Amino acid sequence: MTLNAWIPVLALMTSMIASLVIFALPEKGYRLRTAVNLGAALLKLGLVVVMVWGVFRGVNYGVSFTMVPGVTFVLKADAFSMMFAGLSAVLWLLTTIYAVGYLEDSPNRSRFFGFFSLCVASTMGIALAGNLFTFFLFYEMLTLSTYPLVVHRGTEKALKAGRTYVIYTLTGGAVLLLAIAWLHGVAGDLPFREGGHFTDSDPDIHRSLTLIFILLVAGLGVKAAIFPLHGWLPQAMVAPAPVSALLHAVAVVKAGAFGIVRVVHDIYGVEASSALGLLEPLAWLAAFTILYASVRALWQVDLKRRLAFSTVSQVSYIILGVSIFGPVAAVGGLVHLLHQGIMKITLFFCAGNYAETLGIHRIDEMDGAGRRMPGTSVAFTIGAFGMIGAPPLAGFITKWTMGSGALAVNMDWVVVVLVTSSLLNAAYFLPVLYRLWFREPEAAWPHERQWGRLETSAWLFWPPLLTAAMTVMVGVLASLPFSPLSWAELIVLREYSP
Amino acid sequence: MMLPESVLVLMAVCLPLLYPAMALHAGWVRAMRYTLPVLPLPALVLALGSEPGWNLEMPWLLNGGLWAVDGMRRLFLLLTAVLWMVAGIYAVGYLTPYHLRRFCVFWGLTLAGNLGLTVAVDIGSFYSFFALMTFAGYGLVVHEGTNEAIRAGRVYLVMAVLGEMAILAGLLLASAAADSQMLADLPKAIAEAPRRDLIIGLLIAGFGVKAGLPLLHFWLPLAHPVAPTPASAVLSGAMIKAGLLGWLVTLPFGEIAQPGWGTLMIVAGALGSIGAAVLGVCQRRPKAVLAYSSISQMGLMVLMAGAALADPERASVLFSVIALYALHHGFAKGSLFLSAGVSLPAGWMQRATAWLLIALPGLSLAGLPFTSGALAKLAMKEGLSEKMLDFSLAGYLSPLMTAGAVATLLLVFRYLWTLAGKLETGRNPPMLAAGWLASVAMSLVAFWWMPWEVESLVKSPLWLPAPYQLWALVWPMLIAVALAAVALVASRLFKQR
Numbered sequence: 001m002t003l004n005a006w007i008p009v010l011a012l013m014t015s016m017i018a019s020l021v022i023f024a025l026p027e028k029g030y031r032l033r034t035a036v037n038l039g040a041a042l043l044k045l046g047l048v049v050v051m052v053w054g055v056f057r058g059v060n061y062g063v064s065f066t067m068v069p070g071v072t073f074v075l076k077a078d079a080f081s082m083m084f085a086g087l088s089a090v091l092w093l094l095t096t097i098y099a100v101g102y103l104e105d106s107p108n109r110s111r112f113f114g115f116f117s118l119c120v121a122s123t124m125g126i127a128l129a130g131n132l133f134t135f136f137l138f139y140e141m142l143t144l145s146t147y148p149l150v151v152h153r154g155t156e157k158a159l160k161a162g163r164t165y166v167i168y169t170l171t172g173g174a175v176l177l178l179a180i181a182w183l184h185g186v187a188g189d190l191p192f193r194e195g196g197h198f199t200d201s202d203p204d205i206h207r208s209l210t211l212i213f214i215l216l217v218a219g220l221g222v223k224a225a226i227f228p229l230h231g232w233l234p235q236a237m238v239a240p241a242p243v244s245a246l247l248h249a250v251a252v253v254k255a256g257a258f259g260i261v262r263v264v265h266d267i268y269g270v271e272a273s274s275a276l277g278l279l280e281p282l283a284w285l286a287a288f289t290i291l292y293a294s295v296r297a298l299w300q301v302d303l304k305r306r307l308a309f310s311t312v313s314q315v316s317y318i319i320l321g322v323s324i325f326g327p328v329a330a331v332g333g334l335v336h337l338l339h340q341g342i343m344k345i346t347l348f349f350c351a352g353n354y355a356e357t358l359g360i361h362r363i364d365e366m367d368g369a370g371r372r373m374p375g376t377s378v379a380f381t382i383g384a385f386g387m388i389g390a391p392p393l394a395g396f397i398t399k400w401t402m403g404s405g406a407l408a409v410n411m412d413w414v415v416v417v418l419v420t421s422s423l424l425n426a427a428y429f430l431p432v433l434y435r436l437w438f439r440e441p442e443a444a445w446p447h448e449r450q451w452g453r454l455e456t457s458a459w460l461f462w463p464p465l466l467t468a469a470m471t472v473m474v475g476v477l478a479s480l481p482f483s484p485l486s487w488a489e490l491i492v493l494r495e496y497s498p
Numbered sequence: 499m500m501l502p503e504s505v506l507v508l509m510a511v512c513l514p515l516l517y518p519a520m521a522l523h524a525g526w527v528r529a530m531r532y533t534l535p536v537l538p539l540p541a542l543v544l545a546l547g548s549e550p551g552w553n554l555e556m557p558w559l560l561n562g563g564l565w566a567v568d569g570m571r572r573l574f575l576l577l578t579a580v581l582w583m584v585a586g587i588y589a590v591g592y593l594t595p596y597h598l599r600r601f602c603v604f605w606g607l608t609l610a611g612n613l614g615l616t617v618a619v620d621i622g623s624f625y626s627f628f629a630l631m632t633f634a635g636y637g638l639v640v641h642e643g644t645n646e647a648i649r650a651g652r653v654y655l656v657m658a659v660l661g662e663m664a665i666l667a668g669l670l671l672a673s674a675a676a677d678s679q680m681l682a683d684l685p686k687a688i689a690e691a692p693r694r695d696l697i698i699g700l701l702i703a704g705f706g707v708k709a710g711l712p713l714l715h716f717w718l719p720l721a722h723p724v725a726p727t728p729a730s731a732v733l734s735g736a737m738i739k740a741g742l743l744g745w746l747v748t749l750p751f752g753e754i755a756q757p758g759w760g761t762l763m764i765v766a767g768a769l770g771s772i773g774a775a776v777l778g779v780c781q782r783r784p785k786a787v788l789a790y791s792s793i794s795q796m797g798l799m800v801l802m803a804g805a806a807l808a809d810p811e812r813a814s815v816l817f818s819v820i821a822l823y824a825l826h827h828g829f830a831k832g833s834l835f836l837s838a839g840v841s842l843p844a845g846w847m848q849r850a851t852a853w854l855l856i857a858l859p860g861l862s863l864a865g866l867p868f869t870s871g872a873l874a875k876l877a878m879k880e881g882l883s884e885k886m887l888d889f890s891l892a893g894y895l896s897p898l899m900t901a902g903a904v905a906t907l908l909l910v911f912r913y914l915w916t917l918a919g920k921l922e923t924g925r926n927p928p929m930l931a932a933g934w935l936a937s938v939a940m941s942l943v944a945f946w947w948m949p950w951e952v953e954s955l956v957k958s959p960l961w962l963p964a965p966y967q968l969w970a971l972v973w974p975m976l977i978a979v980a981l982a983a984v985a986l987v988a989s990r991l992f993k994q995r
Contacts, residue, residue, distance in 0.1 A: 374521075374522075385633070389666075390629050390633065390662075391560075391622065391625050391626035391629050392560055392622065392623070392626040396626075397560070399666075400561070400622070400670065403666075403670040403674075404670060404673060404674050407670065407671065407674035408674060415667055415670055415671070419663045419666060419667050422663060422666070423659065423660075423663055426659045430655060430659075437600070437637070438637075438640055438643070438648075438651075440643075475560070476559060476560065477558055477559070478560055478561065479557060479558050479559065479560065479561060479562055480558045
């Protein structure tokens with residue numbers, strides 16, 4: 001095998017091996033475990049950077065072998081893979097740093113970081129999967145590796161949330177498997193290919209294709225938290241903050257959204273999906289999810305729960321973007337895969353900081369926290385404005401691009417959805433910001449800890465500030481090459497003119 | 499090699515944008531206070547020192563950034579820079595230690611937004627700076643933390659968010675119609691777009707929130723007075739003009755006649771101009787009177803914008819007049835707001851001088867001869883003269899302007915009356931007095947050296963209006979004086995009973 005075949009495998013193996021090493025390490029080996037964690041994260045980031053550059057220049061990275069006749073295992077790096085892989089590599093590094101600080105002195109850290117690495121290995125596999133079967137393997141591995149993280153605290157509430165999570169995701173997985181097997185029966189083993197496979201398909205199989213599409217979306221929609229399959233997500237927020245950050249921003253919901261984009265773009269193809277009349281209902285479903293979850297978020301008093309409903313809403317932007325038949329709107333959807341990740345991880349990091357440093361969990365406890373924790377609160381403010389879609393932040397680039405794309409194909413109602421969603425986002429984020437900056441604090445915080453010079457532990461302090469800076473940069477510098485926007489344009493260029 | 503203008507414009511925007519970083523160090527709060535007046539300096543140098551015609555391309559910024567200054571933007575930039583500077587000087591003396599750092603942070607951000615939107619020529623950065631100004635402005639409005647300020651802030655924020663969304667939708671539709679990310683391409687594309695009326699409606703309403711358009715105005719008399727006095731001055735003098743500028747750079751002026759929208763804006767302007775005056779004279783607090791006066795004055799500018807929309811031939815001339823009027827009103831209104839926070843000296847000579855300096859910018863608003871107001875009013879009269887304009891409402895404009903002048907002076911009297919009951923005798927902090935005197939000097943003296951020449955309408959320097967013009971300026975003022983006298987006598991009679 002050549003080096004180009006090995007690179008994706010290596011990228012996958014770094015976190016996998018890190019996971020095994022960490023499981024083997026004793027609980028007390030704090031320094032070594034941190035070194036392995038950070039070393040693996042940096043190594044993987046390096047490999048991803050190499051692949052991003054290669055894919056940009058048209059290099060093929062890939063490996064495939066036959067498992068049983070007719071079923072192949074394919075790892076392959078295309079532009080869309082690299083978007084997800086890049087997101088998970090960058091945010092894994094930051095989340096690892098954050099988690100080291102967050103779980104200081106808590107039990108079972110070895111178990112936690114082992115599954116944590118396994119979870120990231122799964123996202124890497126999902127990103128690099130070259131066909132639905134490979135995708136499915138890693139997709140299920142993700143479910144199994146995140147369950148121990150959700151229930152990590154071991155409380156009754158956590159166990160209950162974990163149970164809900166597993167019921168939802170395993171059922172979704174079963175539906176997905178059924179759909180994949182059916183598709184295999186109808187059309188054989190299909191690699192992901194820009195432009196899809198069904199542009200000139202036999203009219204006899206259209207009915208099956210439609211049904212399979214519905215099943216695929218239903219199976220993937222559980223993780224992507226599309227209404228009415230989103231019920232697990234708000235419950236899962238009982239997990240520790242770095243896990244929530246990972247679930248919401250990087251791994252789980254994104255795996256679902258990523259899968260749906262793969263199905264639409266690289267299995268069916270946008271043209272065929274549109275011709276089969278599959279895109280419009282999907283767009284309406286996504287639009288409904290965006291608005292419904294935003295309305296639900298308004299009534300949440302727990303900060304992380306409000307953020308969870310916000311995730312449900314924001315992930316559907318990606319689905320909405322790809323289900324509008326037009327290149328510009330697709331760019332808007334794809335770029336949100338990265339933008340939402342960066343913004344939402346900022347917000348969850350901050351929520352974790354408030355909880356760890358001041359013992360704040362509910363929104364009405366946040367009065368005056370801006371003065372006590374200015375760095376975290378600036379990051380939170382930037383993340384929240386990004387979610388609202390205020391220019392020039394990441395969320396604005398998404399909304400502007402998607403809105404322009406929708407108008408270009410005469411789907412004006414999308415603009416109404418975008419504007420309404422912005423209004424709702426403002427309605428549930430601005431009151432929080434008001435409390436942070438303009439209310440006087442209560443006499444004492446619920447549970448305050450001191451860390452010396454910085455407002456909180458340095459491990460917790462820097463990651464949200466970095467992601468907040470990224471939220472600003474990906475918006476302000478959107479037109480630079482290799483910005484998320486430029487990369488999404490590259491993906492769509494290759495999809496719409498394969 | 500970068501042009502000096504490029505460096506200057508970057509400094510003009512980045513200095514106030516990065517200034518909040520000083521808040522990182524608690525010990526620098528004193529330095530932050532004294533830096534306030536310096537923040538608009540590069541913008542001022544840019545506005546005064548460079549001829550329009552340059553531009554700064556930043557292809558990496560948002561969807562492609564382009565900053566430039568033309569003749570009209572130059573006047574807005576000048577107004578913004580000068581007003582923020584005198585208000586900054588005033589603020590150094592005015593501010594108390596209460597949340598001083600927080601105030602300075604929002605001051606810097608709001609200023610950066612206000613300056614940035616004036617030089618931005620691409621949609622992305624224009625809208626970004628507009629939003630920055632809007633959201634950071636909230637921090638100035640609620641600074642005092644009183645229940646009243648918080649209530650006003652809530653109304654401000656709700657209206658601002660609704661306005662931002664209308665602007666977003668309008669700009670999106672316009673940008674899609676133009677297939678361009680530059681403001682300059684929008685007017686023509688909007689004029690030809692199938693969804694023309696929707697776009698125009700959204701933009702008028704969106705920017706109208708900021709400009710105090712009647713029915714969208716009700717946040718303004720709540721928010722402008724509750725802010726700390728220097729912030730009131732920039733809110734009512736400079737930031738209110740951002741809505742006006744938004745209209746001027748996006749709406750299809752000079753493309754095709756829009757009699758419907760033109761009429762709507764003329765009616766709205768007239769309603770604002772007269773209606774705000776009626777509500778304003780009922781106010782008991784000086785700054786509330788001034789806030790209504792701002793709505794009333796903006797009404798006249800809205801009216802001119804409506805005329806320009808209705809008659810494309812006259813648009814370019816009316817643009818110059820609007821810019822001139824905005825400049826005049828910004829300085830005068832800024833100065834009036836700043837006077838609301840001064841203390842009067844003890845001796846009667848000094849006292850009389852102080853009152854004169856307080857009153858003169860107000861009388862300038864009403865068009866007192868030999869003031870910037872006279873110039874602006876004459877230019878407006880000429881710009882809106884019936885024989886030049888070509889649409890049905892043109893005949894009503896002249897009486898409307900006269901009524902507006904009467905209303906303005908009545909409001910100024912009301913302001914002075916309420917202020918007299920409130921001002922205390924005492925010493926002013928030196929910087930506060932300096933800021934206020936500078937604002938008076940800007941309005942009455944420095945104005946004449948500014949680059950506002952309006953082609954073929956008013957020749958500069960127009961120190962001495964012709965006698966017939968003098969009469970035109972003075973007789974509405976006499977009516978107002980008579981009305982005020984009647985009101986005074988009536989109130990005395992009522993009190994005696």
